Amino acid sequence: MEDIIIIFLLSLLAITAIAIIFMRNMLSVIMLGSIYSLLSAVIFVVLDAVDVAFTEAAVGAGISSVLFLSAFAVTGKRQVLKQKNKLIAFVTVSLTAAALIYATSDMPYVGDPNAPVQTHVAARYIEQSGSEVGIPNMVTAVLASYRGFDTLGEVAVVFTAMIAVLLLLLRREEEELDREK
Amino acid sequence: MKNNPVIKQTSFLLIPVILLFGLYVQFHGDYSPGGGFQAGVIFASGLILYALIEGQAKAEQVFSMRLARILSASGLLLYAGIGVASMFLGANFLDYNVLADDPLQGQHWGIFWVELGVGLTVTSVMLSIFYAFTNFK
Structure with missing residues (x-):
């Protein structure tokens, strides 16, 4: 089902x-x-x-x-x-798709107990997070505690994205103010 | 569209619920699906809905661009600060065990503050980007 x-x-x-x-x-x-x-x-x-x-x-x-x-x-x-370069676009898309489909042949089946994702650290998280971190939501335990460093990086990325957007969009605004002067 | 009474009334009915749900997702993330990222996005979308209905000037009275910039930096700083605090208490960076006498309590506090930092940063970053686009002419 x-x-x-x-x-x-x-x-x-x-x-x-x-x-x-x-x-x-x-x-x-x-x-x-x-x-x-x-x-x-x-x-x-x-x-x-x-x-x-x-x-x-x-x-x-x-x-x-x-x-x-x-x-x-x-x-x-x-x-x-744009009507140009249709052939190049077609070739690029086909090659990428072929590479992706080829890569799936190596992937383990969903839920395969011998898949690398199940045999590496997942068992530790499932068995020990209750006694090591002590919160019921295992995902939060992994995200905020075991992988706290990664999450810090993610927050830094979000922050950097904001800086980039503000730099791009607000500079224009100030230039216009300068022009008005 | 701004003056459409149906949209306006429905939004005013929904905004408090959205904000409350954002807070719930933020502080209940230890027990149920959710956490700082989702909570931040939900909270920001409540405020963005307010900005869309009432105009940006009124929204900036509630949550100004300046506040958004300060909070986005302080959220990241709070997260990294928890890591530095645990270093000062003699453990590795972001090892929450030493934040309280009981390691499990320390983990709990560490996760709480770290998630709060994530929530603050995500909320204010989403709002700043939205403001930046709507201000752009």
Whole structure:
């Protein structure tokens, strides 16, 4: 039953992706992208990864759509089609797709107990996090305690992104003020 | 669209719930799905909804651009500060065991403050980026 649900959701994902390719109105693209994220979130729920699903729904479907919308309010709402270099684009996409499909042949099956992800540190987290960290949500224990250093890096990345956006957008504002003077 | 009464009333009904849910996700992340990242995004989207309905001038009275910049830096500083604090108490960087007498209590406090730092930074970064785009002409 779960397999049928996953296949159904994955085909909806594929349909959404194909629809995005043929859309020219950026508003529709953003909305479909939001739907894509929401579908991924549902797939994560089916795979029992609720924390990831939560993040995908909040960040992917929620805030990034809003940020895209406010960005397109600045840039304009229609995609300008360029007819050149179609062959190069086709070759690049085909090669990347072929490489990705080739790479999946090496991947372990979902839930395979011998997969590297299960045999490395996951067992320690599952068995010991209750006595070592002592909070019920194992994901938070890994994210904030075992992998605290990584999360610090993530927060630094988010902060750097803000600095970059402000540098790009606010400098323009000050230049205009200078011009007015 | 701003003057549409349906949108306005519905949003005013929803904004407090969104903000409250953001706080719940922030402080209940130890027990249920969630944590600083998700909470920050949810809290920011509540404020962004307010900015969309009432205009940015009113939103900046609640959460100004300046406040957003200060909070985004202090969230990151709080996170790194917890790491430095544990170093001063004689353990490795970000080893929360020494933050309290009982290692488990120390872990609990460490995670609480670290997640709060994440939440502060994410909320204010999302708001700053939104403000930067809407201010851009």
